[in-house]
Amino acid sequence: MKIDSKKIEEIIKKSSNVVITAHKNLDLDALGAILGFFYIASKLDKESYLLIEDDIFEEGVKTALNNIEKLGFNIPINKLSKTKIGKNTLLVILDTNNEDRIQNEKSINKINNKILIDHHVKGGVNENDYLYSYINSQESSSCEIIMDLLIDLNVYIPQYIASVMLSGIMVDTNRFYIKTTKNTFEVAALLKKMGADYNDIQYLFKQDFNEYIKRQEIIKSSVFVNKNVIIAIAEDNKIYDNDELAKAADTMLTFNFVEASFVIGKIDKNQIGISARSLGKIDVQSIMKKLNGGGHKTEAATQIIDKNIDEVKEMVIKLILK
Ligand SMILES: [Mn+2]
Known part of the structure; x- marks a missing residue:
């Protein structure tokens, strides 16, 4: 099932203004998605805002936001x-279906009319609270979903926004390596046509040296549990976000013999x-x-919750070896 653009158009038309938000610690996919949605609301002549509470941004997001200001897009x-x-x-929540993780949890109660669009696995969200929700974990990225909307609703985006949206798809697909479908390439091609620029994207992909090292440290801790399964334990005294763990797991899948990480x-x-993560022969779900x-x-x-790393490690290894 694809996203229902007519329904979304209808809901936007009925609203007075649109507040567009995403998860905390914006990444390029979340940013690209809220930017894309901004142009949908604007095309329908609705005043809209990006609701962002983050004060610190990851490198690429910081670069994008600075350039958007410099280019005078007036968002x-x-x-x-x-x-x-x-x-x-209307509150539009993108790239998460975990209400605890959105930029400002209070917005949920303050704004009655809500839409939720996400590509992560469904958590415990009550979809009845939303005028419309589309949560489909088969989709590569939120930017891909929003691109489908832009295409259906005939919305134009400026060249630099196309770069940001393409970078969002590239991040979430690990550069078209995972979860990439025919549609992913099609929307990517369209973003290129709209002027998405690989040099701009190179700047968006600059990463913090220390974060990079932090990820390598996780990978360095990897050990094989059996012939085909590898496990890494991140340092006990550091807090990671889910994405960092996921990226490490993605990388570990590329090693010889590894079927699951x-x-x-x-x-x-x-x-x-x-x-x-798995290449498909082992069912990690x-x-x-x-x-x-x-x-x-x-x-x-x-x-x-409430277990230490060693206890969790034991539990996982037991399940793998079963
Ligand atoms: Mn995403």
Whole structure:
């Protein structure tokens, strides 16, 4: 099932203004998606804002936001306290279906009319709270979904925004390596046609040296559990985000003999995250499911509260060897 652009158009038309947001710690996919959606709301003549509360941004997002300001696109970015909210304001949440992770959780209660669009595995969100929700983990990225909307609704985006959206797809597909479908290439081609520029994207992909090293440290800790399964344990005294664990797991899949990879790390003071990846022969979802997680055969994850890393490691290894 594809996204229902007519329904979205209808909802936007009925609203007074549109507040567009995404998860905390914006990444390029989330940023590209909210920017793309901004142009949809604008085309329908609705005043809209990007709701961003983050004060610190990852390198690529920082670069994109600076350039967008420099290029004079005039895209209003507000915190919730500065955002005009009325009875018919529409809140659009992109690139997450975890309400605890959105830029400002208060916006959920402050704004009645909501749309949710995401490509992550469904968490516990109550879709009845939304006028429309589209959560499809078969989609590569939020930017790809928003591109489908732009195409259906005939919305034009400036060249630099096309670069940001293409970079979002590239990040989430690991440069067209995972979750990439025919449609992914088609929207990517269209973004190129709209002027997406690989030199701009090279600057968006600059990464923080220390973050890079942090990821390599995780990978360095890898050990084989059996012939085909590799597991890495991130340092106990550092907090990681799920994405960092996932990226390490992706990289570990590229090593000789590896059919499945697991990365375990602290994602909060008393919460451990596990990210699992597979080339398809081993079903990592079934393993994560036993730890109350979810996902697909090739890509799954879970979070575990109130256990330490060693306990979690033992649990995972036991399940792998079963
Ligand atoms: Mn994403």
